[in-house]
Amino acid sequence: MSLLSIVLPSYNEEQNIVNTGKVLSELMEKNGIDYELVFVSDGSKDNTYAEICKLEQMNSHVKGAEFSRNFGKEAAIFAGLELASGDAVVVMDCDLQHPPEVILQMVEKWEAGAEVVEGIKNSRGKENIFHKAFANIFYGIMSSLIKIDMKSSSDFKLLDRKVVNALLEMPEKETFFRALSFWVGFKKESVYYDVRERQFGSSKWSFGSLVRYAISNVTGFTTLPLKFVSWFGVIFVILGVGLGIQTLVKFCMGTAVEGFTTVILLLLMTGGLIMVSLGIIGNYIARIYEEVKGRPRYIISKVTDNMPEQVKGAWKKND
Ligand code: UDP
Numbered sequence: 001m002s003l004l005s006i007v008l009p010s011y012n013e014e015q016n017i018v019n020t021g022k023v024l025s026e027l028m029e030k031n032g033i034d035y036e037l038v039f040v041s042d043g044s045k046d047n048t049y050a051e052i053c054k055l056e057q058m059n060s061h062v063k064g065a066e067f068s069r070n071f072g073k074e075a076a077i078f079a080g081l082e083l084a085s086g087d088a089v090v091v092m093d094c095d096l097q098h099p100p101e102v103i104l105q106m107v108e109k110w111e112a113g114a115e116v117v118e119g120i121k122n123s124r125g126k127e128n129i130f131h132k133a134f135a136n137i138f139y140g141i142m143s144s145l146i147k148i149d150m151k152s153s154s155d156f157k158l159l160d161r162k163v164v165n166a167l168l169e170m171p172e173k174e175t176f177f178r179a180l181s182f183w184v185g186f187k188k189e190s191v192y193y194d195v196r197e198r199q200f201g202s203s204k205w206s207f208g209s210l211v212r213y214a215i216s217n218v219t220g221f222t223t224l225p226l227k228f229v230s231w232f233g234v235i236f237v238i239l240g241v242g243l244g245i246q247t248l249v250k251f252c253m254g255t256a257v258e259g260f261t262t263v264i265l266l267l268l269m270t271g272g273l274i275m276v277s278l279g280i281i282g283n284y285i286a287r288i289y290e291e292v293k294g295r296p297r298y299i300i301s302k303v304t305d306n307m308p309e310q311v312k313g314a315w316k317k318n319d
């Protein structure tokens with residue numbers, strides 16, 4: 001019988017762990033699915049890890065790990081993928097905003113031959129208007145840049161073992177799970193769901209962290225912004241030549257105007273564009289710098305008793 005791993009990145013989710021664990025285990029047991037729950041506490045500042053250990057005592061299908069600090073949801077997802085041993089892996093939020101029943105449809109499609117089952121949002125649930133607008137703009141840009149429709153995509157998906165292994169082989173440190181699972185290819189199916197409301201705790205995303213996430217994902221996936229920089233240059237050269245000829249002609253004809261306003265406007269425009277271009281280039285250099293350092297994606301400080309011995313051994317060395 002095949003094993004289904006459910007990976008749950010958790011950051012300050014002490015109120016959710018036990019409840020989510022219970023809901024998922026009941027669902028799996030009722031439907032006769034062999035499963036494991038892999039909780040990754042992302043350097044939580046509350047009792048999330050203690051709750052994971054408590055849940056593990058109650059349910060032998062649970063295992064978990066704790067990061068040495070907050071490394072972000074992406075890192076927690078990848079740690080979960082690495083620690084999962086199932087033939088298929090479902091990644092979902094541990095606040096039950098991703099409806100657990102949808103996992104059954106995902107498993108059905110997987111058993112029918114799909115290798116990636118994407119969870120697609122019917123609606124984005126209750127988000128504030130800025131968050132919604134920002135998400136729309138960001139995913140609009142991303143979709144056209146990487147030629148994949150990302151507007152309704154989420155981190156809620158099922159991946160076959162082959163796909164998990166392909167993802168784990170990618171060397172980059174800054175990942176974008178949502179788009180990478182498109183990028184790797186494989187046979188895809190979709191299931192649709194409505195985002196539920198959070199019962200306990202609150203969302204971990206601030207506007208600033210969303211903007212950083214967006215920039216990192218755009219630079220991680222496409223070099224198109226760098227090409228914009230060249231286009232800015234070409235457009236300015238063409239404009240410059242045109243304006244230069246006009247100015248010279250006027251000068252020769254003795255009708256040159258006193259062009260203070262024009263000069264100031266041109267200075268401000270070119271100055272602005274140069275700064276923006278430097279910013280774009282800088283972002284890519286920063287990314288190269290981060291990747292070249294070759295630091296690990298995350299550092300695990302503790303793993304629970306249910307982790308396989310070799311995993312425990314590997315992390316104990318860091319004690
Ligand atoms: N999360 C995480 N690390 C972080 C932020 C969030 O592991 O730095 C987890 C969080 O515990 C939750 C999931 O990612 O399981 C989604 O986070 P959240 O519910 O805050 O986001 P939202 O649903 O509001 O988009």
Ligand code: MG
Nearest residue numbers: 093095097198
């Ligand atoms: Mg949530």
